[in-house]
Amino acid sequence: xxxxFVIIVYLMLESLQSLSLQYWTEYKKLIPTLSHFSHQVSSQxxxxxxxxxxxxxxxxxxxxxxxxxxxxxPKESYQYDPETGINRLSxxxxxxxxxxxxxxxxxxxxxxxLLESIxxxxxxxxxxxxxxxxxxxxxLFKNQKNSDSIIEEIAALLQVPRNRLNVLSAGKGLVAxxxxxxxxxxxxxxxxxxxxxxxxxxxxxxxxxxxxFVLVLEKDTVLTRLVEEGYFQGKVIGVTGCGYPDLATRExxxxxxxxxSWLPVFVVCDFDPHGVNILCTYAFGSASKSGxxxxxxxxxxxxxxxxxxxxxxxxxxxxxxDVKLLNKLVSLPQFSYPPTNYQNRRFAQWKQNFxxxxxxxxxxxxxxxxxxxxxxxxxTDKVTKGxxx
Numbered sequence: 001x002x003x004x005f006v007i008i009v010y011l012m013l014e015s016l017q018s019l020s021l022q023y024w025t026e027y028k029k030l031i032p033t034l035s036h037f038s039h040q041v042s043s044q045x046x047x048x049x050x051x052x053x054x055x056x057x058x059x060x061x062x063x064x065x066x067x068x069x070x071x072x073x074p075k076e077s078y079q080y081d082p083e084t085g086i087n088r089l090s091x092x093x094x095x096x097x098x099x100x101x102x103x104x105x106x107x108x109x110x111x112x113x114l115l116e117s118i119x120x121x122x123x124x125x126x127x128x129x130x131x132x133x134x135x136x137x138x139x140l141f142k143n144q145k146n147s148d149s150i151i152e153e154i155a156a157l158l159q160v161p162r163n164r165l166n167v168l169s170a171g172k173g174l175v176a177x178x179x180x181x182x183x184x185x186x187x188x189x190x191x192x193x194x195x196x197x198x199x200x201x202x203x204x205x206x207x208x209x210x211x212x213f214v215l216v217l218e219k220d221t222v223l224t225r226l227v228e229e230g231y232f233q234g235k236v237i238g239v240t241g242c243g244y245p246d247l248a249t250r251e252x253x254x255x256x257x258x259x260x261s262w263l264p265v266f267v268v269c270d271f272d273p274h275g276v277n278i279l280c281t282y283a284f285g286s287a288s289k290s291g292x293x294x295x296x297x298x299x300x301x302x303x304x305x306x307x308x309x310x311x312x313x314x315x316x317x318x319x320x321x322d323v324k325l326l327n328k329l330v331s332l333p334q335f336s337y338p339p340t341n342y343q344n345r346r347f348a349q350w351k352q353n354f355x356x357x358x359x360x361x362x363x364x365x366x367x368x369x370x371x372x373x374x375x376x377x378x379x380t381d382k383v384t385k386g387x388x389x
Contacts, residue, residue: 002031003239004317005023006316011382012386013212013213013264013386016168016264016302016386016388017212017213017263018291019173019264019266019300020261020264021261021262021340022262023299023300024257024261024300025261026256027084027285027299028261028377030083030084031318032206034075035182037155037159037160037161037291037292041160041164043122043123043125043164045163046122046158046160047122047123049053049159049160050115050118050119050158051119053069053115053157053158054115055260056069056071057112059177059322060149061365064140066098066099066100066156067098067099067108067113068096068097068098068099068108069096069098069111069157070094070095070096070157071092071094071095071096071097071153071156071157072087072089072094072157072159072291073090073093073095074089074156074287074288074289074290074291075287075288076093076095076292077089077090077092077093077290078287078290078293079091079333080284080333080334081332081378082337082344084287084299085283085288085293085297085299085300085334085343086284086294086297086299087284087285087286087287087293087297087385088293088294089290089291090289093343097111097153098102101238101287104277106140107150108154109140110140110146110147110150111150111153111154112140112320113136113137113140114133114147114150114151115154117133117136118154118165118166118167119131119149121165121166121167122165122166125166126166127166127167127168128166128167128198129167129168129169129170130144130147130148130151130169130170131169131170133143133147133151133167134147134148136375138237141382149271151165151167156217156291156384158230159291161193161291161292161295162203162245162247163200163201168199168200169199169246169247169248170199170243170362171196171198171199171238171246171247171248172241172249173196173197173240173241173242173245173246173248173249173252174194174195174196174197174223174239174240174242175190175194175195175196175237175238175239175240175252175280176190176191176193176194176195176199176207176223176226176227176232176237176238177190177192177197177211177215177232177236177237177238178190178191178209178210178211178232178234178235178236178237179207179208179209180206180207180209180239181204181205181206181207181208181210182204182205182206183198183203183204184203187206189235190232191232191293192225192227192230192231192232192233193227193232194220194224194227195249197239197249197252198248199248199253200251201248201251201255202250204252204255207255207259207260209237209256209260209263209312210235211235211236211237212235212236212263213236213237213263213264213265213266213383214236214237214238214239214242214253214256214257214263214265214266215236215237215238215239215268215273215379216239216253216265216266216267216268216282216288216298217238217239217240217267217268217269217299217306218240218241218243218268218269218270218275218278218366219240219242219243219270219366220240221367222240222268222366222367222375223238223240224373225370225375226238226376226379227373229374229376231375231376233377235345237256237263239252239253243277244274244277244278244281245278245281245282246288247296247305248283250261250296250297250298251295251296252263253265253282253298254295254296254297254298257298264300264302264388265298265300265301265302266301266302266303266304266305266383266388267279267282267283267301267302267303267389268304268305268306268366268379269303269305269306269366269367270306270364270365270366271306271307271308271310271312271317271353271357271363271364272316272322272331272355272364272365273319273321273322273323273325273326273363274325275306275363275366276326276329276350276353276354277325277329278333279301279350282297282301283297283298283299283301283332284297284299285297299343300343302346302388302389303346303350303353303388303389304379304382304383304387304388305366305378305379305382306364306365306366306368306369307387307389308352308356308360309354310356310364310369310378310382311373312364312371313368313372314364314368314371315360315363315364315368316360316362316363316364316365317359317361317362317363318358318362318363319356322363323358326354326357326358327358329354330351330354330355330358334347335347335348335350335354336349346389349389350389353389
C-alpha cells in the first residue's frame with residue numbers, strides 16, 4: 001500500500017514537472033517580443049541614452065525653456081496579459097519632471113545629480129548601492145526614500161532595468177536547500193542552512209541542483225524553522241524574500257527556474273491579505289516593475305498553502321485595511337477569466353480562497369499549523385497529496 005502511494009505521489013509531481021517544462025518552453029518563445037526594459041541593453045547604449053537626455057535638457061535651457069523630461073509611468077501603464085500570465089506595460093502613459101515651483105525644482109536638481117552619478121558609474125564600470133548614492137549628497141536628498149524613488153524614475157526614463165544603471169540594493173532574500181552556484185569565482189554550496197542571496201544576481205553562474213521543486217516562503221522565520229527541522233536535507237530549494245520580495249530575490253528564483261524549467265515552484269504564505277498579495281507579486285509581477293515583469297514574474301507558480309481548507313487554529317479578525325486589500329485582489333483582471341484552461345482554473349481557485357477569507361472575515365498565519373504538527377510535516381503532506389492550486 002505504501003509503495004503504491006509513493007508511486008502516485010511521484011507521478012503527480014512528475015506530471016507537474018512536465019507541465020512546468022511545457023509552460024516555460026512556450027514562454028521563452030515569446031520573450032523576444034515581450035521585453036520592454038531589456039537586460040540585454042549594453043552599457044554603451046545606457047550611456048548614449050543618458051547623453052541624449054542631458055543634450056535635450058541643455059537645449060531647452062539655451063532656448064529659454066523650462067527644462068523637463070518625460071518618462072514612462074509603470075504603475076499607470078501596466079495591464080495583465082492573459083497569454084503569458086503576467087503584468088506588462090501596455091498603453092504606455094508618461095509623466096514629466098520639470099522646473100517650476102521650489103518643490104519641482106528641488107526634485108529636478110536631485111534627478112540631475114543622480115543622473116550624473118549613474119553616468120559616472122556606468123562609464124567607469126563600477127557599481128554603487130542605493131545607500132552609497134544617497135550619501136553622495138545627503139543634504140540635497142534629505143532622506144534615502146527621495147533618492148531611491150528618483151533612481152527608479154531614471155530607470156523608467158532610460159527604459160532599462162535598475163541593475164543596468166549599476167545601482168544595487170542591499171538585498172534581504174535568503175535561500176536554503178539543494179543548490180550550489182558560483183558567485184564570480186567562488187563556489188557557494190547552500191545545503192540545510194540559511195544563506196543570504198547575493199544582491200548582485202548578475203554575477204551568479206553555474207547553478208547546480210538535484211531538487212524536485214522550489215519552495216518560496218513568505219517569511220524568514222518559516223525558512224529558519226524548516227532548516228531546524230532538517231527539511232532542506234532533501235531534494236528541495238527554499239527561498240524567502242522576508243515579506244514582500246526585493247528585486248534580487250525575485251531575480252534569483254527566476255534564474256533558477258530559467259535554468260531548470262521543469263522545477264515546479266510552490267508558494268507558502270499566510271492566509272491573509274498581505275500573504276496572498278505577496279503570492280500575486282511573485283506570480284504576476286508588481287505594478288511598479290511592470291516593465292521588468294517579463295524577467296521577474298513566476299506565472300506558473302503554484303499556491304501550496306495556507307488555504308482555507310487547511311486545518312489551522314487561532315484565527316484573527318480581518319481589519320478594515322485587510323478588507324480593502326482583499327477586495328482589490330478579488331477584482332484583479334487575472335481572476336475574471338472563465339476557467340477554460342489550466343491557468344485560469346487555478347486562478348479561479350485562488351479567487352475562491354480570497355472570497356472565502358472575506359466570507360469568514362478571518363485570517364490565519366502559517367505558524368498556526370504548528371499547534372498540531374511540525375511545519376515540515378505540513379508541507380510534506382500538502383506536496384504528497386498534490387494539494388497545490
